Amino acid sequence: MFCVRAQPGARKRGIQGERAGALRVAITAPPQDGRANQAIAELLRETFDLKRSQLELVGGEKSRQKRFLVRGVAKAELEALLGAVVGPT
Numbered sequence: 001m002f003c004v005r006a007q008p009g010a011r012k013r014g015i016q017g018e019r020a021g022a023l024r025v026a027i028t029a030p031p032q033d034g035r036a037n038q039a040i041a042e043l044l045r046e047t048f049d050l051k052r053s054q055l056e057l058v059g060g061e062k063s064r065q066k067r068f069l070v071r072g073v074a075k076a077e078l079e080a081l082l083g084a085v086v087g088p089t
Helices: 037-049 075-086
Strands: 004-005 014-019 022-026 055-059 065-070
Touching: 004 037, 014 075, 022 055, 022 065, 022 075, 037 055, 037 065, 037 075
Parallel strands: 004 022
Antiparallel strands: 004 065, 014 022, 055 065
């Protein structure tokens, strides 16, 4: 499980790094009718090469702070994936 800090309605979509233990994710979709959540999940699946069934939003549906659960990936492997995206801190 990892935390995401969402920035809906951004000009460009992408992962902006890490801040306060959360992955900062910018997406162009507005925060209406769950479109931003879907766009974040899609970006995370593409970035980490995950199947739809492996990634689930488990908290923060209506908040900028979100928690995602990743299934079928070991904790060490997930940390390595996150580290590769964020870079050295």
